[in-house]
Amino acid sequence: MTQQSDWKPKLLGFLCRWCSYAGADLAGTSRKKYPANIRVIKVPCSSRVDSLFILKALRLGFDGVLVSGCHPGDCHYLTGNYRARRRIAITKKFLEYLGVEPERLQASWVSASEGGKFAEVVTEVTGGLKEVGPNQLFSERKLDGTKAKAGS
Amino acid sequence: MEQKLRQEAKALLEQNKVDWIIGFEPGSLKFTATPLITRDKNDTERLIISPFMVNNLADFLTGIEGRVGIVAKGCDSRSIVSLIQDNKLARENVVILGVPCPGLIDLAKIERLVGKDRDELDDITREGDKVAVKVEGKKKEFAAPQVLFDHCLACELPTPQEYDILLGEPRPPAPELEFSGQNIAKLIETPPAERWEFWKNEFSRCIRCYACRNACPACFCQRCFVEETEPQWVMPVPRWQDNLIFQIVRNIHVAGRCTDCGECERVCPVNIPLRSLTREMYSIVDELFQFKSGMDKEALPLMAHYEQEEAEDLFR
Numbered sequence: 443m444t445q446q447s448d449w450k451p452k453l454l455g456f457l458c459r460w461c462s463y464a465g466a467d468l469a470g471t472s473r474k475k476y477p478a479n480i481r482v483i484k485v486p487c488s489s490r491v492d493s494l495f496i497l498k499a500l501r502l503g504f505d506g507v508l509v510s511g512c513h514p515g516d517c518h519y520l521t522g523n524y525r526a527r528r529r530i531a532i533t534k535k536f537l538e539y540l541g542v543e544p545e546r547l548q549a550s551w552v553s554a555s556e557g558g559k560f561a562e563v564v565t566e567v568t569g570g571l572k573e574v575g576p577n578q579l580f581s582e583r584k585l586d587g588t589k590a591k592a593g594s
Numbered sequence: 595m596e597q598k599l600r601q602e603a604k605a606l607l608e609q610n611k612v613d614w615i616i617g618f619e620p621g622s623l624k625f626t627a628t629p630l631i632t633r634d635k636n637d638t639e640r641l642i643i644s645p646f647m648v649n650n651l652a653d654f655l656t657g658i659e660g661r662v663g664i665v666a667k668g669c670d671s672r673s674i675v676s677l678i679q680d681n682k683l684a685r686e687n688v689v690i691l692g693v694p695c696p697g698l699i700d701l702a703k704i705e706r707l708v709g710k711d712r713d714e715l716d717d718i719t720r721e722g723d724k725v726a727v728k729v730e731g732k733k734k735e736f737a738a739p740q741v742l743f744d745h746c747l748a749c750e751l752p753t754p755q756e757y758d759i760l761l762g763e764p765r766p767p768a769p770e771l772e773f774s775g776q777n778i779a780k781l782i783e784t785p786p787a788e789r790w791e792f793w794k795n796e797f798s799r800c801i802r803c804y805a806c807r808n809a810c811p812a813c814f815c816q817r818c819f820v821e822e823t824e825p826q827w828v829m830p831v832p833r834w835q836d837n838l839i840f841q842i843v844r845n846i847h848v849a850g851r852c853t854d855c856g857e858c859e860r861v862c863p864v865n866i867p868l869r870s871l872t873r874e875m876y877s878i879v880d881e882l883f884q885f886k887s888g889m890d891k892e893a894l895p896l897m898a899h900y901e902q903e904e905a906e907d908l909f910r
Contacts (some may be wrong), residue, residue, distance in 0.1 A: 493846040524900035531905035541790030550910035
């Protein structure tokens with residue numbers, strides 16, 4: 443339980459190389475403050491993100507995943523983010539059905555000029571993750587903690 | 595109907611309209627039918643139509659070269675249409691021998707109702723809305739919905755929409771959606787954490803035999819992500835974590851192709867209720883994008899198409 447108080451959410455961000463990554467850069471250069479809980483992976487396009495990446499991230503212990511790309515209509519490859527939108531939408535709905543907290547998979551559109559929006563999104567998503575707590579989806583421990591109680 | 599099927603199949607081979615015939619022949623065990631794949635016209639005499647022809651034959655189409663004549667129930671025809679949508683198959687290379695299907699009989703359900711093993715039953719016959727089981731000289735009758743497969747109860751297309759030759763009279767769709775959605779409705783009512791626990795338990799039984807993947811006509815990748823080693827996405831050891839990831843990602847990959855034909859659940863050796871996943875994915879796709887797999891051969895595949903405005907409420 444002592445670990446609980448030190449716990450900080452770990453968020454994995456897949457940022458599109460053309461918009462959201464540049465947006466994150468702008469947030470930095472314009473000295474916007476946002477939580478340092480995000481680790482960023484640069485992807486060529488938001489449609490590069492397979493649902494497998496998201497599951498793998500959760501399996502490795504990330505508390506949440508953020509996929510971010512260009513606004514619909516602004517894709518560098520014209521239609522990439524439309525395809526990403528379909529894939530992320532079904533992934534999100536399906537994971538919710540399985541019992542994964544919806545906060546753990548978040549998606550956003552952030553353009554290269556929206557440093558402020560990037561900071562906001564990361565703040566909100568991190569806040570959401572703090573509420574749902576550590577990711578124990580794939581841990582061997584029982585979720586309700588009954589075993590721990592019996593032992594102590 | 596069987597006679598007509600045999601004649602048609604023989605004629606197709608004789609007139610060199612197809613190179614292969616895919617259909618069913620009697621299985622070696624009681625109350626079974628087994629796939630028959632042949633290019634010999636004499637073999638067509640063995641073709642049958644029975645309430646036990648459970649396999650989705652569309653699965654064989656991606657592994658065969660040349661023109662094929664294929665026996666297709668409603669569900670198989672949807673899988674074939676789905677393959678045509680994905681350019682895995684050219685329409686002119688397949689001759690669909692459509693069979694209006696009254697639903698397939700689930701032997702496990704009969705065993706449970708009668709309390710006897712399938713070897714101890716003398717006969718099972720379909721008589722209209724009833725299924726008669728002869729056991730120890732006595733005849734027992736059951737209403738068809740009691741003994742049909744769950745996925746047959748949810749069937750939206752008993753008669754193939756896409757066919758070249760139709761054998762028998764078309765049947766109107768009569769999905770008992772209330773019944774077929776029962777399991778999912780029960781799951782949705784439970785809190786998310788318990789739902790996850792449920793799937794954890796189910797997939798702790800999985801032995802990763804990949805029968806679900808191999809029986810699935812929508813799973814046609816040459817190389818599956820689970821077999822990749824660099825990077826190794828999932829461990830080959832059947833632990834529940836990796837089993838679950840495999841099945842979740844498989845379901846997402848076949849979204850828009852999966853017609854909810856129920857083959858994965860039927861072939862699962864450890865009885866994981868996989869249709870509670872495929873059925874939900876089917877409804878999600880329908881709800882978000884108004885897309886039903888395998889209905890229209892002209893439609894673009896789900897993931898190759900988009901609308902300007904859709905699903906925006908899921909994005910920040």
